[in-house]
Amino acid sequence: MTEGGRVRLDQLPEWKALAQHRAELGEVSLRELFDGDPKRADRFGLTVGGLFLDYSKQLVTDETLRLLRELAVATDVAGLRDAMFGGERINVTEDRAVLHTALRAPADAVIEVDGEDRENVVPAVHAVLARLSDFAERVRSGDWRGHTGRRIETVVNIGIGGSDLGPAMAYEALLPYTARELDFRFVSNVDGADLHEALRGLDPATTLFIVASKTFTTIETITNATSARKWLLDGLGGDASAVARHFVAVSTNAEKVAAFGIDTANMFEFWDWVGGRYSYDSAIGLSLLIAIGPERFREMLDGFRLMDEHFRTAPAEENAPLLLGLLGIWYGAFFDAQAHAVLPYSHYLSQFTAYLQQLDMESNGKRVDRSGVPVTWQTGPVVWGTPGTNGQHAYYQLLHQGTRLIPADLIGFARPVAELAPELAAQHDLLMANLFAQGQALAFGKTPDEVRAEGVAEELVPHRTFPGNRPTTTILADELSPSVLGQLVALYEHKVFVQGAVWDIDSFDQWGVELGKVLAKRVEPALTEGAEVPGLDGSTAGLVARYRALRGR
Numbered sequence: 125m126t127e128g129g130r131v132r133l134d135q136l137p138e139w140k141a142l143a144q145h146r147a148e149l150g151e152v153s154l155r156e157l158f159d160g161d162p163k164r165a166d167r168f169g170l171t172v173g174g175l176f177l178d179y180s181k182q183l184v185t186d187e188t189l190r191l192l193r194e195l196a197v198a199t200d201v202a203g204l205r206d207a208m209f210g211g212e213r214i215n216v217t218e219d220r221a222v223l224h225t226a227l228r229a230p231a232d233a234v235i236e237v238d239g240e241d242r243e244n245v246v247p248a249v250h251a252v253l254a255r256l257s258d259f260a261e262r263v264r265s266g267d268w269r270g271h272t273g274r275r276i277e278t279v280v281n282i283g284i285g286g287s288d289l290g291p292a293m294a295y296e297a298l299l300p301y302t303a304r305e306l307d308f309r310f311v312s313n314v315d316g317a318d319l320h321e322a323l324r325g326l327d328p329a330t331t332l333f334i335v336a337s338k339t340f341t342t343i344e345t346i347t348n349a350t351s352a353r354k355w356l357l358d359g360l361g362g363d364a365s366a367v368a369r370h371f372v373a374v375s376t377n378a379e380k381v382a383a384f385g386i387d388t389a390n391m392f393e394f395w396d397w398v399g400g401r402y403s404y405d406s407a408i409g410l411s412l413l414i415a416i417g418p419e420r421f422r423e424m425l426d427g428f429r430l431m432d433e434h435f436r437t438a439p440a441e442e443n444a445p446l447l448l449g450l451l452g453i454w455y456g457a458f459f460d461a462q463a464h465a466v467l468p469y470s471h472y473l474s475q476f477t478a479y480l481q482q483l484d485m486e487s488n489g490k491r492v493d494r495s496g497v498p499v500t501w502q503t504g505p506v507v508w509g510t511p512g513t514n515g516q517h518a519y520y521q522l523l524h525q526g527t528r529l530i531p532a533d534l535i536g537f538a539r540p541v542a543e544l545a546p547e548l549a550a551q552h553d554l555l556m557a558n559l560f561a562q563g564q565a566l567a568f569g570k571t572p573d574e575v576r577a578e579g580v581a582e583e584l585v586p587h588r589t590f591p592g593n594r595p596t597t598t599i600l601a602d603e604l605s606p607s608v609l610g611q612l613v614a615l616y617e618h619k620v621f622v623q624g625a626v627w628d629i630d631s632f633d634q635w636g637v638e639l640g641k642v643l644a645k646r647v648e649p650a651l652t653e654g655a656e657v658p659g660l661d662g663s664t665a666g667l668v669a670r671y672r673a674l675r676g677r
């Protein structure tokens with residue numbers, strides 16, 4: 125029993141039933157599962173909004189799925205889900221509500237945050253959205269002018285983590301929907317090279333900076349924003365009033381925004397109940413909103429909303445985030461899978477997996493349960509991947525023939541984007557043929573007999589055999605529209621939620637990022653001034669000394 129009164133996950137009868145079931149399944153193969161059930165592909169498919177999920181190539185039977193759903197019931201996933209949607213403070217270590225779903229609620233919804241006055245947050249969400257939309261239209265139309273009276277040509281988003289990955293990913297994903305006459309750049313790294321490269325060739329008179337930071341204390345962002353302000357003022361003759369026309373802020377912290385020198389009239393607000401990695405559909409998405417315009421942004425929010433409603437109301441058997449979450453738990457716990465690959469067959473989703481890394485690994489990279497007791501089961505996997513087909517010529521070898529089991533999601537679209545020239549659009553079939561072929565090869569492999577039948581020399585047979593049984597979910601949509609992107613992101617948000625709920629961890633804090641931040645602050649004066657750092661270990665002290673010597677200090 126945990127302190128919170130919940131029976132520990134691995135002591136639950138439902139968990140033990142799954143362990144027993146796994147033992148009984150033994151070396152079950154996807155070939156057998158398909159051979160024994162011609163209707164498997166029809167049954168193990170799910171349509172939600174514009175997404176179709178084929179999970180027939182998962183190493184599961186009806187019984188597995190039933191037992192996994194029972195585990196979800198035993199761990200009260202639905203109860204925690206309803207608490208989240210209801211504004212309860214389910215982020216226990218920060219005592220905060222988790223209400224990113226309110227960001228996409230319709231204007232007439234009532235969502236109250238648990239607290240003294242149980243305030244309905246929806247009017248504030250829509251008020252900020254209206255201000256954001258108005259500002260975005262002004263920049264897009266050229267009504268918003270820079271200090272010298274010229275219109276804005278480039279928008280530079282300065283932020284990191286959730287204040288960068290979301291807008292950067294979605295901007296890339298929705299490039300065909302963007303105002304192409306505007307240029308967008310994203311700066312995150314405290315490495316000065318990032319800002320240097322982003323500012324190359326830009327004219328301060330036509331550049332707008334969005335400083336995006338929930339806390340407005342993040343060292344990378346504040347350092348880059350300070351350097352960007354200097355670049356701007358140097359370029360515009362040093363008149364400090366120029367800042368007001370070239371800098372806007374997105375934050376929950378008005379005080380810090382003002383202290384930085386940005387007029388809070390140029391600040392767009394969000395709230396502490398929006399986690400950084402769940403924030404790109406809040407004001408943090410301002411760069412994206414300028415890029416695609418309010419109408420497309422609304423379509424994206426509606427896509428999120430569609431998946432929210434599905435997650436909230438669909439029965440367990442048809443609930444896509446629940447299913448994906450439970451499948452991940454199955455492989456982590458009973459196949460010792462350490463990783464999960466997300467492999468989009470879309471050039472426009474080149475940042476999607478990087479975005480998911482924060483969403484998943486910052487949320488579920490936890491080692492103690494919600495009451496602080498170390499867990500004795502696996503939590504979040506290593507999430508990784510890049511767009512196919514590039515990955516096929518790099519690391520898919522390990523997926524097919526390596527010693528590790530790495531479940532994967534293959535994401536593809538029926539239609540190429542409309543603006544492609546006919547000869548480029550024609551390449552789409554080849555792209556998708558690769559996706560389908562990979563799912564097939566991973567699942568069914570190639571037996572030694574099949575290899576031999578091709579006349580391969582006996583000593584090469586083991587090398588050319590593919591064991592198969594590598595599970596995948598294929599997610600297929602018509603096209604990568606703003607709505608479909610919203611649906612996809614919300615699908616993964618809720619999948620991560622389901623896993624955190626079952627694992628009994630707080631998916632909404634991120635204390636694990638703190639130690640490095642504190643130590644960096646302590647070490648920096650040692651690099652710059654040779655200051656003594658009390659208690660510095662021998663290895664780090666040696667590296668610091670070597671660094672200083674290399675820098676001639």
Ligand code: F6P
Pocket residue numbers: 284285286287336337338339340341342345400401486634637
């Ligand atoms: O360091 C991790 C983190 O706190 C993330 O959770 C967050 O998205 C990122 O830093 C940026 O934080 P902020 O938006 O406050 O600058």
